[in-house]
Amino acid sequence: MNFDFTDEQKLFAEQVRRFAQDHLAAGALKRVHDPRFPYDVAQPMTKQGLMGITLPEHDGGQGGTLMDVVIAIEQVAAICPRRTDVVQFGNFGPPRLRRIRQRSAEEALARRAVGQPHGHESRETEPDAGSAVTDLKTSARSDGSHYIINGKNWLR
Numbered sequence: 759m760n761f762d763f764t765d766e767q768k769l770f771a772e773q774v775r776r777f778a779q780d781h782l783a784a785g786a787l788k789r790v791h792d793p794r795f796p797y798d799v800a801q802p803m804t805k806q807g808l809m810g811i812t813l814p815e816h817d818g819g820q821g822g823t824l825m826d827v828v829i830a831i832e833q834v835a836a837i838c839p840r841r842t843d844v845v846q847f848g849n850f851g852p853p854r855l856r857r858i859r860q861r862s863a864e865e866a867l868a869r870r871a872v873g874q875p876h877g878h879e880s881r882e883t884e885p886d887a888g889s890a891v892t893d894l895k896t897s898a899r900s901d902g903s904h905y906i907i908n909g910k911n912w913l914r
Contacts, residue, residue: 763829771829777806778837786838800844808834809848 763771781802789796803809811827813819820826827849835842896909 767825767829770826771833774806774808774830774833775836777802777808778834778841782834782838782841786840789838789840792840795847796841796844799841800848803841803844803848808845811849 782799800809807820808830810817810819811822811830812824813821815821827845830849831842831845834845896907898905898907
């Protein structure tokens with residue numbers, strides 16, 4: 759098995775490394791312990807094509823491979839390890855879930871059409887609970903014609 763990068767992958771790695779050096783190197787040490795999501799670098803990373811790498815182009819992605827995501831994470835980590843969270847979120851977070859949910863919905867409809875049952879997925883998370891549904895603290899209560907939700911937004 760050949761583990762060498764293709765010429766295209768090598769070029770991609772160089773481009774991501776150059777982007778990280780130009781946009782992330784300054785202040786990298788200062789950002790190490792900053793828990794906030796860095797919206798200031800998420801936009802330039804999006805413009806650079808580092809979000810939705812594996813999503814098809816017709817869905818707004820890059821049409822790349824999982825190896826492309828790994829290359830992007832590796833190159834960003836070499837310059838600013840803290841900002842790999844943005845690349846991970848932009849490739850394994852909502853964009854990926856959107857595609858999974860779309861596929862799940864299509865599969866569920868197809869199964870219903872032939873009278874087969876389909877499963878249900880649930881994805882909940884909070885800062886202190888992770889994905890342990892039993893540890894969630896968010897609550898909702900009826901207030902007449904609407905609901906009051908009490909919880910934390912972990913993205914900001």
